[in-house]
Amino acid sequence: MTTHATSAIQVASRVHGFSYAIRNIVAEARKVEAAGTRVRYLNIGDPIPFGFKTPQNLLDAVERAMRDGVNGYTSSPGIESAREAVADDFTARGLEIPADRVLLTMGTSEGIELTLSALVDPGEDVLVPVPTYPLYTAVLAKLGANAVYYRTDPTNNWMPDLDHIKKLIGPNTRALVMINPNNPTGAVYSDETRREMLELANRHGLLLLADEVYADLAYDGPVSPIGSLDPDAPVVSYSSLSKAYLAPGWRAGWMAVGTSQRLDDLLAAIKKLADGRLCSTAPMQAAITAALRDDRSHQDTFRTELRQRAELTTARLNAIDGMSCVEPTAAFYAMPRVSLPPGKTDEDYVLGLLRSTGVLCVHGSGFGLPPGDGFMRVVFLANPKELGEIYDLMASFTKEFLAS
Numbered sequence: 001m002t003t004h005a006t007s008a009i010q011v012a013s014r015v016h017g018f019s020y021a022i023r024n025i026v027a028e029a030r031k032v033e034a035a036g037t038r039v040r041y042l043n044i045g046d047p048i049p050f051g052f053k054t055p056q057n058l059l060d061a062v063e064r065a066m067r068d069g070v071n072g073y074t075s076s077p078g079i080e081s082a083r084e085a086v087a088d089d090f091t092a093r094g095l096e097i098p099a100d101r102v103l104l105t106m107g108t109s110e111g112i113e114l115t116l117s118a119l120v121d122p123g124e125d126v127l128v129p130v131p132t133y134p135l136y137t138a139v140l141a142k143l144g145a146n147a148v149y150y151r152t153d154p155t156n157n158w159m160p161d162l163d164h165i166k167k168l169i170g171p172n173t174r175a176l177v178m179i180n181p182n183n184p185t186g187a188v189y190s191d192e193t194r195r196e197m198l199e200l201a202n203r204h205g206l207l208l209l210a211d212e213v214y215a216d217l218a219y220d221g222p223v224s225p226i227g228s229l230d231p232d233a234p235v236v237s238y239s240s241l242s243k244a245y246l247a248p249g250w251r252a253g254w255m256a257v258g259t260s261q262r263l264d265d266l267l268a269a270i271k272k273l274a275d276g277r278l279c280s281t282a283p284m285q286a287a288i289t290a291a292l293r294d295d296r297s298h299q300d301t302f303r304t305e306l307r308q309r310a311e312l313t314t315a316r317l318n319a320i321d322g323m324s325c326v327e328p329t330a331a332f333y334a335m336p337r338v339s340l341p342p343g344k345t346d347e348d349y350v351l352g353l354l355r356s357t358g359v360l361c362v363h364g365s366g367f368g369l370p371p372g373d374g375f376m377r378v379v380f381l382a383n384p385k386e387l388g389e390i391y392d393l394m395a396s397f398t399k400e401f402l403a404s
Contacts, residue, residue: 014142028351029360037358040390042379045183045332046248050381052302054247057294058287062250065286074279077271078104078254082288086254089292090237094228101257101267104288106280107248108213108238111255113139115236118269119207120145120174127168128177129160131184131335131367131375133211136177148173149368154326154337158187162196169200175207176200181214181223184367184377185335186310186328188218194226198233207266210237213253216244216299218330219307225256232260241284243331244299245291252284306332309380309387316391317378322402323394332381335364338374338398345371352401357393 029039041049048054070079077083080099087099105111112135120126122144128136130149137147148168151161165176178197180189189197201208208226215223227235240253257267310328317325317336325336338349346363354360364375380387 014144025350025360025362025366029354032354032358039354039358039360040382040386041360042382042390043360043362043377045243045379045381047243047246047332047381048248051383052246052381055245055291055298057290058241058245058247061287061290062283065283070282070286072282074282074285076274076277076279077102078280079282079285079289082285083254085289085292086256090225090256093222093224095225095231095237097256097259101259103255103257103270103274104280104285105240105253105255107242107251107253108211108240108255109135109253110251110277110280111238111253112136112209112211114270114273115207115209115255115266116140116143116145116175118266118273123172125170125173126175126177127165127173127206128368129179129182131364131369131377132177133179133183134366134368137368147368152182152185152187154185154335157326157329158182158185158335159189159193160197162193162200165197165200169204169206173204173206175209177209177211178226179211180226181218181330183214183331184333184362185326186331186333187326188223188329191229195229198226198230198235201235202230202233206234207263208233208235210235212237213239213243214331215239216296217303217306217332219303219310220329223330227258231258234258234260234262236263236266241287241291244302246298246302247284247287250284250287251281252288253280254288309384310334312384312387313378313380313391316388317394320391320395320398322398332379334378334380335375336378337364338376339402340372340374341402341404346374346376347371349374349401350376353394353397356397356400359390359393359397
C-alpha cells in the first residue's frame, strides 16, 4: 500500500511577487456577471472584441502559409523573409538594422522577457516608468531583480521626469525602460525627451528597452524608432502585430537589437535563450512579412477612430465632478484621476464602480501608482455610443462615491 504525504506541494517563492492586475481583476468581474450584471470590459487593450477586424491580407498570408506547409518548427530567430521585412521596415523609418539582429517572438512580451533574462541577475535594478505596464514588474519579480520606478508627470502630458531618472541611476542599475507611445497613459514623448533618455543610457552604460508597439497608433502619424536618433545607442526595440495590425491573439512580434558593438554579447545571449523555446508560431511569422510589405491603409482608419474616441473620452471624463483626465495622443488608453475621499483607495473606486455599474477598469496601483492617488486606466475601444453610456454610468457612480 502506497503512503501519501498530506502536505500541499509548495510553490516557488518568486510567484508571490508576480502580479498582473489587468488580468487579475477579471476574477471579480466574473462574480459580478454571475450575479446577473452585464460587465463592460475596459481592462484589456484588445481591439477584436470591440468589432475591429484583422486585415484580410494578413488572414490570407497565414492561410497560405498553413496550406504551403509552414507548420513545423522554424529557426529560433524566425523565418528569414519575415526578419528581412522587419529590418527593411526599420530602415525605412530611419534606423538601419540588418536582419541578423532581428528576432521574431511570441508577441512583444516574449521579446522583453528574453532580453531581461539575458541581461539582469538577481538583485540588480531596472528603471521602469510609473505608471508602468505590469509585464515589466512581473518579469523582474520572477527573475529576482528590482523594478525601480521613475516618475512620469500628468501635469506635463505624462512626460518622463528626467531629473528623477538621473537621481535613481546607481551602480546596480542595468537598464532603462521606455514605453512610447505609452501604455497606460496614451502619451507620446517628444524627440527632446527621447534624446535625453538616450543620452542617459549612453552615459551610464545602460540598455534602453524601447517598447514601441504603439508607434503606428499615434494620432498625428507614426513615431520613428528611438534608435533613429542615435544609431550607435544601446537600444533594443520591440513591436508586434497585436495592436496596429489588429491581431493580438496571434502572438506575433519582433525585436531588433541595435548595431552598437556593445550589444553583441547581449544579442548572442538572447539568441541562446531563444533556442531553448524553439521558435515563435510559424504561420503567423508569414503574416509579419505581409503586414510590413503590403498595404497598411487600415491604420489610417484605425487612427481616426481612436482619435474620435480619445476626444470623447477626455471631454466626458473631465466633465465629471471630481475627475480629471489628460488627453491621450496615441493608442486606446486614458488614465483619469478621481479625487478620493479620505481613507479610500483607487481599488475601492474601481471595485465599487464594477459592482454598482458593471464597468470594469483597472486601478492605478495595478500600474505602480500610489493607491491613494485615485488613478485608473480606461480602454476606450468601444463604439462612441456605448462609450457615452459607460461615461454616464461612471458619472452617476462617481457622484454617489464622492458623496459617501
